[in-house]
Amino acid sequence: MNIPNDNSFRDPCGFIFMRSENMLTRLIRPYYGRHYEQLFSSGLYDDLTGDGLLIPHLEIPVEQSDTEQYGDIYKLIQPEVIPLVSYPYEWSFSQLKAAALATLTIQKKALSKGMTLKDAPAHNIQFKGCQPLLIDSLSFEIYQPGDVWKAYGQFCRNFLGPLLLMNHDYRLSEIMLYEMDGAPLDLTSKLLPRGSWLSFGALLHIHLHAKALKVCKSGGSATAKRRNNSLNSLLGLIDSLESLISRLKWKIPATEWADYYNNNNYSANALSAKEQLVDSLLARLPAGMAWDFGANDGRFSELAARRGCYTVAMDIDPVAVENNFIRHRDSASMLPLRIDLRNPSPGNGWNGRERLSLFERGPADTGMALALIHHLAISNNVPFLKIAQCFASACKNLIIEFIPKSDSMVQKLLSSRQDIFSNYDQQTFEADFSKFFTIHAVNRVAGSERTIYLMKKIQD
Amino acid sequence: MIIAYIDPGTGSIILQIIAGGVVGTLFVIKLYWRRFKAMSARLLKFFSGRSKE
Structure with a gap:
């Protein structure tokens, strides 16, 4: 059917x-x-x-x-098909800001041509690499003189509210995961700091907007149905939203991974050797979709993108994703996303299928998991077998780095806890991954104790 | 035919109509200010060019 x-x-x-x-x-x-x-x-x-x-x-x-x-x-x-659909709860601050400004630019252009956007949900904007674009060609309707912007409330719930909340505390972006049509304005108004009442834009578009919705909860009034809004008022509204959003600058929090490449145990030579090694392994794989897990600011994802892969650079850290997006702002082949592999985006919405889970959007042709295994196995107590099973459902080919217990970064993870990981060794790693993958290459990274593997998934 | 399929929200509509006067006026002032600045810059350029001649 x-x-x-x-x-x-x-x-x-x-x-x-x-x-x-x-x-x-x-x-x-x-x-x-x-x-x-x-x-x-x-x-x-x-x-x-x-x-x-x-x-x-x-x-x-x-x-x-x-x-x-x-x-x-x-x-x-x-x-035209977007290589990978992503959702607002997977975007960094600047990604959501770019999507919001793209929506307002589209609305201004539409009004100049006698049309208007009839809806403005954040997911109608998708990213081709780091470039936002509207994917719903049916979002436009003919502008009726005197009409208000019907999608104004939806825009504030989907873009402005979440941006202000993220600016207050980036963890509040997760509201977008639970609220299908954006952050409710009354909740946004309650969560924002008192100082936000002093900003004209936040006062008008969030606080007074929330009050107006509360007062008029009882339904449509004659005033609401009257069409007496001038085009200048409508353009003024768009301009007010645009200048407020343009001025927003994320107060970047200090996070664990934001400065990873200045705080790791790789020497410059070992890092360069690792890059060459990963690049040579990528050369053995077909170009297609690459998912880089734990990509940080996209340093190794760039290698896949240069090899012609549409590369999705996933990281748990919002600052790392933000930096990656800013660094690759003009790229059409690199999509940074905030993904917590311990709790990846679920399917949600109607029937649990309106927004797809991360793994339903795969599998990728190539998966990359560099300097990640110890965080999953030791910091999160996930056995190798479970990790291998997860990667087998995410990708067809896998480039993965094994980091032995003797490595100083693993020692750091074990320094504050009891070592209960008697099975954390290279033999067990190879044996468990071999249940899902065939190992095609094993290479020691010069100048380190680490090993990088190329694996191919065993066909079901 | 009106084809909007989302509920615009009565409060959102009323707020737009009320606030529209304020943001609309600010927008028009901004527009004319920009035009005034552009015209002043052109005039300045014109007269400074003539004085050099």
Whole structure:
């Protein structure tokens, strides 16, 4: 049975579905036709796709069988495919800020062409590498003079509120994981510090906005339905949001991993030898999707990106992800994401499938786990077998570094706790990983006690 | 035809209408200020060019 994708069913104007294997298609209903025509006739589509702010698409012919299966169809379009869909709770501060500013730029351009954004959820913006773009071509409607911005509340819940909360305490970004339509404004208002009442933007768009929602909870009033908002008021609102968000600068907290490459036990020569070794192993693998687990600021992820892989650089540390995003701001092939491998993004939303879990978005062609195994096995008490099982579900090929107990970084982890890890040795590591992978290369990193393996997953 | 499928929220609409006057006025002032600055810069450039001649 052909039904819309699990994450594309709320907007009655159309939906995404897989027309055949690997053929992502968006169906447009006839009553959206007028708005779709305006998107093109106004030049907005060309303008936005030219600036890389809207996903380009191709129109494809509607077959009789499509109409029989899906009912009335205005058009079928085939959008360009984003290599990996990510979610706001996986983004760093600057990623969310870039997505927010992209949304406001799109809205300004739309208004200049007689259109407006009818929705503004954060996940409608996706990243191609580090470049944000709108992936929902049906987000536009014709602007009616006098109308307000219907997506204003949604924008504040999805972008402005979370940005202000992250700026207060970065851990508050996790609200986005539990609240499907963004951080509720009354909660944001309560969580922000008192000083935020002195900022005109935060006062208006969060605190007074939350109060207005509370006062008007009882439903639509005649005032709300009246259309008497001038275009200048609407542009003023966008401008106010834009200047507030542009000025936001993340107060970067001191985190464990933010300065890793200045605080590890690698000598410059050993680090260079490790880079050459990893690069030579990557050269033996096909280019495709690479997931670098524990990527820090993306130093080794860059090697995969240079080898033609679309590289997702995952790290638990928000500052490391932030630095990686800033360093690769112009890249179209490197996507930094904040992922805690101990508790990776779950499937959530409707039916638990509206947002996919991390592993449902894989497997990657290549996985990289450098200087990571000791943190998983010793700091988190995960046996090698479980770690191997996890990587086997995440990737087809694996480049992994083994760090022996004698290494000073492992000794540091053991210094404050009892050593209960009698099985933490290279033989057990190889034996347990061999249950899921075949080992194709074993290389000692020159100038260190560490070993890097190339493994290929055993076919199921 | 109105095709918005999300609830815009009555409070969000009323706030926009009330605050629209303030942010709209600030926006127009900002716009004219920018134009004034650009025009002043052009005039300054023009006159400084003439004085050099």
